[in-house]
Amino acid sequence: MAPKEKRLPGDPGKGGGPATKSPVPEAIDDAERARIAMIFERLREADPAPVTELLYETPFTLLVAVVLSAQATDVSVNKATPGLFAKASTPAAMATLDEAEVRDAIKTIGLYNAKAKNVLALSRRLVDHHGGEVPRDRAALEALPGVGKKTAAVVLNALWGEPTIAVDTHVFRVSNRLPIARGTTPDAVEAGLNRLVPDEYKRHAHHWLILHGRYTCTARRPNCPACLVRDLCRWPDKTWPDDAEPAPRVDAG
Numbered sequence: 001m002a003p004k005e006k007r008l009p010g011d012p013g014k015g016g017g018p019a020t021k022s023p024v025p026e027a028i029d030d031a032e033r034a035r036i037a038m039i040f041e042r043l044r045e046a047d048p049a050p051v052t053e054l055l056y057e058t059p060f061t062l063l064v065a066v067v068l069s070a071q072a073t074d075v076s077v078n079k080a081t082p083g084l085f086a087k088a089s090t091p092a093a094m095a096t097l098d099e100a101e102v103r104d105a106i107k108t109i110g111l112y113n114a115k116a117k118n119v120l121a122l123s124r125r126l127v128d129h130h131g132g133e134v135p136r137d138r139a140a141l142e143a144l145p146g147v148g149k150k151t152a153a154v155v156l157n158a159l160w161g162e163p164t165i166a167v168d169t170h171v172f173r174v175s176n177r178l179p180i181a182r183g184t185t186p187d188a189v190e191a192g193l194n195r196l197v198p199d200e201y202k203r204h205a206h207h208w209l210i211l212h213g214r215y216t217c218t219a220r221r222p223n224c225p226a227c228l229v230r231d232l233c234r235w236p237d238k239t240w241p242d243d244a245e246p247a248p249r250v251d252a253g
């Protein structure tokens, strides 16, 4: 869903190091529970029903758009998909295209060779095994070519409102910085978020954290002065001179 990013001191993983030395605690106290709930309450107040920024019209076109968005920006995917979907917007139609045609339509997106193969293969599988429909089943989704755990979670959440919290680069960074759930791998952060995010916020947690990371808590220059959860954030590097000009909004990622 987003390209590789530069990490800052205090960000987890290679080049950064863990946000704190402590692992995600098994249990949190009432104050911590209240802090996490307040973070989501403020994100909800600001944007009650966030949606994906990928352009799509049907379950199939969303699935393809999410597959294409791996290690690419939503902006780049949205530039390419109208042309692709004008050629074919159903699994049956897509399956009839030549690989070169698909490749040509998406050649501005990273990893387009492999993605063209996957789009064709998953379209054929949808026709052969699912009656041309996108299955509402995590295992069936993950069995589709080019569809991993994260893509399946995004599709289940965006199409059917299932309370999945897919962890992309933005969710990973924001969750570690605030922190909500800390971890050095997406799986660890996802497990922590599933445990620590109150149920009432799980439906939209994925999009709230993505959008916060994309537009405010950006990788290189987080806009802390404009952050609506700044007082709840414990990232040691969050402090920004109060009289500093807010950083400009970053519109891609």
Ligand code: SF4
Pocket: 177, 178, 216, 217, 218, 222, 223, 224, 227, 228, 229, 230, 231, 233, 234, 235, 237, 238
């Ligand atoms: S205060 Fe800064 S580092 Fe903390 S969540 Fe907000 S933008 Fe990110």
